[in-house]
Amino acid sequence: MTPTEAMLELTPLESEAIQLSLRVAFWSVLTSLPFGLALAWLLQRYDFYGKTLLNGIIHLPLVLPPVVVGYLLLILLGRQGPLGSWLYETFGISLPFTWEGAALAAAVMAFPLMVRAIRLSIETIDRNLESAARTLGASRLSVFLTITLPLIAPGILAGCVLAFARSLGEFGATITFVSNIPGETRTLPLALYSLIQTPNGEEGALRLAILSVLLSLAALGASELIERRLRARLKD
Amino acid sequence: MAMEQGNLEIDLQRRLGNMTLEADFSCTAAGITAIFGRSGAGKTSLINMIAGLLRPDRGRISLNGVTLFDSSAGTDVPTERRRLGYVFQEGRLFPHLSVRGNLSYGLKRVPKEERRIDLEEVVALLDIEALLERRPAALSGGEKQRVALGRALLANPKLLLMDEPLAALDQPRKDEILPFIEHLRDEMALPIIYVSHSMQEIVRLADTLVLMSDGRVEAVGSVEDLTSRLDLRPLTGRYEAGAVLATTVAGQDKAFGLTELRFAGGRLKVPYLNLPLGQDLRVRIRARDVSIATEKPENTSILNMIECIVKAISEERSPQVDLQLDAGGAAIWARITTRSCHALGLQPGRKVFALIKSVAIDRQSLGRRDKSTRFLSEDQ
DSSP states (O other), rough: OOOOHHHHHHOOHHHHHHHHHHHHHHHHHHHHHHHHHHHHHHHHHHHOOOOOHHHHHHHHHOOOOHHHHHHHHHHHSSSSSSHHHHHHHHHHOOOOTTTHHHHHHHHHHHHHHHHHHHHHHHSSSSSSHHHHHTTTOOOOOOOHHIIIHHHHHHHHHHHHHHHHHHHHHHHHHHHHHHHHOHHHHHHHHHHHHHHHHHHTTHHHHHHHHHHHHHHHHHHHHHHHHHHHHHHHHOOO | OOOOOOEEEEEEEEEEEEEEEEEEEEESSSSEEEOOOOOSSHHHHHHHHTTTOOOEEEEEEEEEEEEETTTTTTTTHHHHHHEEEEEEEEEOOOOSOHHHHHHHHTTTTSOOGGGGHHHHHHHHTTGGGGGSSOOOGGGGGHHEEEEEHHHHHOOOOEEEEEEEETTSHHHHHHHHHHEEEEEEEHHHHOEEEEESHHHHHHHHSSSSSEEETTTTTEEEEEHHHTTOGGHHHHOOOTHHHEEEEEEEEEEEEETEEEEEEETEEEEEEEEOOOOOOOOEEEEEEEGGGEESSSOOOOSSSOEEEEEEEEEEEEOOSEEEEEEEEEEEEEEEEHHHHHHHHHTTTTOOOOOEEEEOOOOOOOOEEEOOOOOOOHHHHOOO
16 A cells, blocks of 8 residues: 555544444434424414513523533433433333434434424515415415425525534534543544644544535535526526 | 306495495306406405405405304305405416426315316416416516416405506506406406406406495496496496497408497497407497587598487586587597587587597497407308
8 A cells, every 4th residue: 555545544433433424413303304394484484472481482592601411411301310310211212322422413403404494494584485385286285295395495505504514524422422532522623622632633633624624525526516406496 | 167146245344544444235246257456445455355355344245145253143254265265466477386386285275076177278378388487576467466366366256356457567468468368258258356456457358337436336228338438437437437338240341441330329449359240349439439429420530420329418617628529429538629629519419420430439449348269250
């Protein structure tokens, strides 16, 4: 193996961190999407008592220190926590110190970004198109599936990409809630942090930093491509 | 294709901002019923309530004996089950679907046994074959409205609601769409509620007129009757002032390119119309195209001199007055200067001649009353 090839080869630690990061981000987005869509819909289309409060709670992770979010998750979902003990006794599920917990922490932190993007796209829809569809015999559900959903698809995609990128980079809430366990919760940013703390780890840290940049660029590039396709369908 | 004649009965109220919309009328759901009024009179709100897109505060709507809405019985049939077609002013085509996708959107939601018209028929009728695979964004304004009309038709509605479908189009585009609407009325016998603020369109298309003002339905009746009523003049419009005459084609003068029309008050010569003798035709004569003479003029270029009795003179403090004339039972309006009115000493009861320039009666002033195509060959 030449030195150049060796440079391009991922070390086991790096490939483990990348795979874990992708898995955590993927599940974070996938599980939060239905809730994100429902809440964006609720906040955009309905007025109800406590709407401002709900909106505030959703946006809290944007402004709170991530450590606080991680700590709150630990209190709530730890084995002794009110929700955590119930989850463990009923389903045998334990989230702290697992990669699923990391996905949850990432989802909570990324949630406001996803809701905002979807909400914006719902706002821009011409609601007259929905009433036109109803005069043509489509029920509310059918209108949502055949008119609304295709029209907000670019916004949903944008929300997912933002949430995915945010999840890839999640650090504070993750390290607080699920710690920094190699192979389980040591995602890319956490591995980078560990290397910086290690003597002579600078080279490895730099490599991880470059990997992070490449990964984020790839995600953005892919979303740009898909979004262009979706928009083209609306314009011709 | 013919549908059984029915009735549209409306009695409803709804608050709209600081205005209350009140409508209480019924009309036969056949032919074209025009809802006329200035913008803000509540026309669109009224048909939105018929369509179920806007909920009345109180009242009842029924079509052909079927209750669509009744606040006292708690009935409110959802929009999608009312089976009323709706053509909106701005088309509202679905941007993510092709023209074909738009057209079949309503059609595929109609049970097979209830379909009376299919895609090919509508495509041929509206001449939109070449547009089928295009997206709405690639269509012109007139094309969009044709597709919107086709889409509403394919949903096989019991009644078609049209909200100023031509208002956003220029005159050539209007002329492109109008024949299709006439076709729906004449060949398909589809009852239509047609919202408009253009008297020209109404005269050409409508049978029944519903006049609205400030949220209230002020009068319901035939186009001829309502446009000749003095008390409704503030509503039927000053600029558009004019009378509508029911006439019949009585003669053709091919040498001079003129057609003679007979009506209750006499005969009218108008520029040549390619229509058979006996054809019923509605003619709108604008008040500003009518002059008055107290004696029958000689040596004049005016071909149409109709003997009339002055029935009423509008009391407007302006340089102009409008005269309502009675020509053998038919109403004609004349707009002359207040000065001339004084100079001629016009009073109600006075016999005068209404002078109407033939060239003032153009195609856009005419409304065909029924099918004429099958007679054309005999008279040519």
